[in-house]
Amino acid sequence: MIYSILREDMLTKVYENLIVQTVCRIMIPFIQIYALYVIAHGHYSPGGGFQGGVILTASLALIFLAFGQGAVIRRINRRFAIILCALGVFIYAGIGLLCLLLGGNFLDYAQLAPILGVTIPRARSLGILGVEVGVGLAVMAAMYSIILDIAGSPATDNDQESIPVPKDRTAPVEPVA
């Protein structure tokens, strides 16, 4: 009987684990710096915008797993995630259309050289970097909102509040045999 009471209390409580939380708190900044490295270094080594965005999302998912949904929504709420997603697509398409307006093909970075005031190879490198930043932002925000949609609780109109425990989790469960 005591065992079942303990079990119920464990289930209604918000997930708290000192080891997991401490490890996540230590690891998350390094994961994010590594994601920025993958984004910025994408044209010399494996990686690029998509992979860097996924690693950024992985750091957000770690916050989600260790500190709960309220902690991660307090940092980036759903509306801001959608805005970031649109901003990433805008950066990508904007650079491409800028090249189009300057007389080249879509994403023809060599046309950016007069605007940036650099040589053509450097303009290509900078153009690729800008496009990858846009892709990384879009992928990060889109995957983050997918994670919130499939793993979070649905009723989160007031994003600033911490999310209450869902009703079905407070129901008494039978103890494990």
Place this chain on the structure above:
Amino acid sequence: MNTFFLYVDIFLGFLVLCCLYRVVMGPTTIDRMIAVSAIGTKTLILLILIGFIFGRVEMFVDICTVYALLNFLGTLAATKFFEERGKC
């Protein structure tokens, strides 16, 4: 030295097969989770050794870092899922 790394890779592949048996036939879910985690760790070493064979270790170390991160994340998500469900 490349031959040595190749044979170590083959041996690690055999060990991955042993862990795969535990994943498929495991009696409980915890067994399967630990076996998947062990497969992830072996895959990391396997990738680094393949990087030595190809002579591009710095490239494969990047991949391995992401692989280790995703392995850790997957195990954490599975444990959290089973803790919330309350039984395995």
